[in-house]
Amino acid sequence: MVVVLLVLVGIAVQPALAHAIPVSSNPQPNTILESAPAEITILFNEPVVPDLSRIQVLTQAGQALVVGPLRPVEAENRTMSVALPPLNDGAYLVSWQMLSAVDGHTTSGTFSFGVGEAELAAATEDATVIAQLSPLSATARWLTLTGIALLLGLFGFRLFAWNPILTGVDLEPAEEELDLDHARAALRIGTLALALVAIALALIFIDQARVYDLLQPANFQTWLGTRFGTLWLMRFFWIAAIHFNLSLFVDVQNGRDELRGWVWWAGLALTGGLALTSTLISHSAALPADTLEAVAVDFAHLLAAGLWAGGLVYLGLALWQARRLPREARSWLNLSLIINFSALAAFAVGVLITSGAYLAWKHVGTWTALVGTAYGLALLAKIAVALVAFAIAGANLLFIKPRLHAAYEEPDGETAARAMKRFGRLVRAEAALALLALLVAGILTDLQRGADAPLLSDAPGRTVVRQTADDLDVQLTIEPALVGQNTFELLITGANGEPIADAAEVSLRYTFLGQSVGAANGDAEMVDNGRYRLQGSYISLVGPWQVEVSIRRPGVFDTFAPFRLEAGLGGTIRPLDSGVRPLEQFARFMTLAGGAATGAAMVLFAVGWGFLASRAAKSEWQLMPLLAISILVFWLGASQLFTFFDQEYTPAKFLTNPVLPDVASIAIGEQLYAENCIACHGPEGRGNGPAAVTLSPPPADFTSGHTATHTDGDLYYWIMEGIENMPMPAFGDRLTTEEGWHLVNYVRRLSNQASQVTPGALPPAT
Numbered sequence: 001m002v003v004v005l006l007v008l009v010g011i012a013v014q015p016a017l018a019h020a021i022p023v024s025s026n027p028q029p030n031t032i033l034e035s036a037p038a039e040i041t042i043l044f045n046e047p048v049v050p051d052l053s054r055i056q057v058l059t060q061a062g063q064a065l066v067v068g069p070l071r072p073v074e075a076e077n078r079t080m081s082v083a084l085p086p087l088n089d090g091a092y093l094v095s096w097q098m099l100s101a102v103d104g105h106t107t108s109g110t111f112s113f114g115v116g117e118a119e120l121a122a123a124t125e126d127a128t129v130i131a132q133l134s135p136l137s138a139t140a141r142w143l144t145l146t147g148i149a150l151l152l153g154l155f156g157f158r159l160f161a162w163n164p165i166l167t168g169v170d171l172e173p174a175e176e177e178l179d180l181d182h183a184r185a186a187l188r189i190g191t192l193a194l195a196l197v198a199i200a201l202a203l204i205f206i207d208q209a210r211v212y213d214l215l216q217p218a219n220f221q222t223w224l225g226t227r228f229g230t231l232w233l234m235r236f237f238w239i240a241a242i243h244f245n246l247s248l249f250v251d252v253q254n255g256r257d258e259l260r261g262w263v264w265w266a267g268l269a270l271t272g273g274l275a276l277t278s279t280l281i282s283h284s285a286a287l288p289a290d291t292l293e294a295v296a297v298d299f300a301h302l303l304a305a306g307l308w309a310g311g312l313v314y315l316g317l318a319l320w321q322a323r324r325l326p327r328e329a330r331s332w333l334n335l336s337l338i339i340n341f342s343a344l345a346a347f348a349v350g351v352l353i354t355s356g357a358y359l360a361w362k363h364v365g366t367w368t369a370l371v372g373t374a375y376g377l378a379l380l381a382k383i384a385v386a387l388v389a390f391a392i393a394g395a396n397l398l399f400i401k402p403r404l405h406a407a408y409e410e411p412d413g414e415t416a417a418r419a420m421k422r423f424g425r426l427v428r429a430e431a432a433l434a435l436l437a438l439l440v441a442g443i444l445t446d447l448q449r450g451a452d453a454p455l456l457s458d459a460p461g462r463t464v465v466r467q468t469a470d471d472l473d474v475q476l477t478i479e480p481a482l483v484g485q486n487t488f489e490l491l492i493t494g495a496n497g498e499p500i501a502d503a504a505e506v507s508l509r510y511t512f513l514g515q516s517v518g519a520a521n522g523d524a525e526m527v528d529n530g531r532y533r534l535q536g537s538y539i540s541l542v543g544p545w546q547v548e549v550s551i552r553r554p555g556v557f558d559t560f561a562p563f564r565l566e567a568g569l570g571g572t573i574r575p576l577d578s579g580v581r582p583l584e585q586f587a588r589f590m591t592l593a594g595g596a597a598t599g600a601a602m603v604l605f606a607v608g609w610g611f612l613a614s615r616a617a618k619s620e621w622q623l624m625p626l627l628a629i630s631i632l633v634f635w636l637g638a639s640q641l642f643t644f645f646d647q648e649y650t651p652a653k654f655l656t657n658p659v660l661p662d663v664a665s666i667a668i669g670e671q672l673y674a675e676n677c678i679a680c681h682g683p684e685g686r687g688n689g690p691a692a693v694t695l696s697p698p699p700a701d702f703t704s705g706h707t708a709t710h711t712d713g714d715l716y717y718w719i720m721e722g723i724e725n726m727p728m729p730a731f732g733d734r735l736t737t738e739e740g741w742h743l744v745n746y747v748r749r750l751s752n753q754a755s756q757v758t759p760g761a762l763p764p765a766t
Helices: 002-012 135-166 173-212 217-224 227-249 262-279 291-324 327-363 367-372 374-409 413-446 582-593 595-616 620-648 663-676 712-721 737-756
Strands: 022-026 031-033 039-044 054-059 079-083 090-099 106-115 128-130 463-469 472-479 484-493 505-512 519-528 531-539 543-552 559-567 573-575
Touching: 039 054, 039 090, 054 079, 135 173, 135 262, 135 291, 135 327, 135 413, 173 217, 173 227, 173 291, 173 327, 217 227, 227 262, 262 291, 291 327, 291 413, 327 374, 327 413, 327 595, 327 620, 367 374, 367 582, 374 413, 374 595, 463 543, 463 559, 463 573, 472 543, 472 559, 484 505, 484 519, 484 543, 505 531, 543 582, 582 595, 595 620, 663 737, 712 737
Parallel strands: 031 106
Antiparallel strands: 022 039, 039 079, 054 090, 090 106, 106 128, 463 472, 472 484, 484 531, 505 519, 505 543, 519 531, 543 559, 559 573
């Protein structure tokens, strides 16, 4: 048994990524080549199955070209290539479909390229990758997880909750019969669990055969050679081994002695092997780094989920069957079951939560991916269902268990009857929710993991914003108004509506306001009278942005028109004042909070878990592993809090500039700068004011690019509170909050201007 498990780990745990996604290609997407390429080459992030994959090339009219056979470029089967026939000038569409050798998922996609004079829009504008959810595959994974959970519950409940109660106890005939009846019913559920896993195997084959014609012996043999196909075949072995273990060595007709001993431990070990085959084709087994660690955690997560969810089914069955016992015997059995199962379930839930947090960190990665991808939303749904189930378990532990204790000592059976009835209902509800969580988990395991998946996209559209600056009216149109490649078109008119066509330079500066990541600049070209256009992926992150248009005309000072925009979770770029959705606010706050939020949550969980552990454990040996979970989580949470406050936290971390740097704000800021700052920092912000020579260290030079590395919140805090051990004083007693932000806007303008124009072009401070 152990040897087989080690062989499984050795052949299957190798670094790769879940779902085959292109890393690079030659030619690159959306490029126009001077001469036709001889081949198409695509590098994927994980091994694929060449014999069951394809690359096609289509002309602009949709005609498929005759290309060479798909061949691997290297031994790992990550780079695929096809030879091309001679190509004429024009646009071409590359269509590919790959079967992952790791987890059996199919991905497909397209991208375009051109030869000579070509219009790529006729083919496709962007590279597209599709990793669709397969209903058959998701159903198969759900049935597999449910079957494994029922089998783990069968053996785990009998070994850790049921048998310890009846061992060494003289039983009444009704109690002995209940022991046998519960075993008969449990074994029937176990047989059903094996059938569910077998049905899942059939569904997997049907799903794969639809695409790859596995009825052909050559294709089937190739498919079995993949990790996914090999483990699919090995599951038949585990199903047969578990079935023979129960059918050959457990005969309830021979009495209660058949319900104890090595057979049940062997069944638990065999079920662990079956569970391992699921883990070895999971997202964890496909990670490029920390693969063994992730597989071990994933395996523990699956075992814990199975013991908890499956054990609840058999606990509910036992409570229902025990209704025929006399009141006193029934009270004793129910109380004993809740005592034993509480310790087992508490340990399983503790492992489930801690391992689940690790897996979420590995497979989701960011708060934006958690609330903005299909994988993340499915994970949130699973968490929501599990939390309700955990709440029911907590109610049983904190309220029903003490009542059963009290009722057992009372001569009046009414209180005990009510407590047992309520306890049974809550257990059944918890079991139903646990099985529902397995359904969501089946969908989750078939989705592309959040760390790799694209955000759920909104439909393309157009965003139009307008700003009056000096004597100009500036209208900015963004299309398709989605994160990524966009066309930014400016319509610049004068006070009387006449187009401005004499601008020497029109540039746009893009600044992400969510955190300090620097700024990007682009120069727009005039395409018509008063119309200027710029194309590019300048808005590339979800969150708040500022786009500042700089217009240089002969004979006048530069004109600046700032716009505040919000790139939503679905990618839509919209005006910031249109509001931020709740999930976007949550993702933004949690991203800013970083280790502070997760660390605080972990510390609170550790404290609460320690309290629950003391209620769930009935002995010191049960309490120790439960407290070990609490201590581990507390240490991890405290470490995150320490790291956040030691390395990441600044007093202005959560401050957001509420004042748009428009003409009015800049004018106010310029006046405040002249009154308070010019003596040290100089009229152009270069740190060369008349008082600078008396200061050590010298005042900051705003034109050196230093301010671009800090958020507006940092600048505001330093202005209002000063800088410790520096000659920078605090102005909080002289300036109002709004004035402080106006001053920040003007300091930022000085810095931005210096990066775009020569010092002589800066407008003098008044």
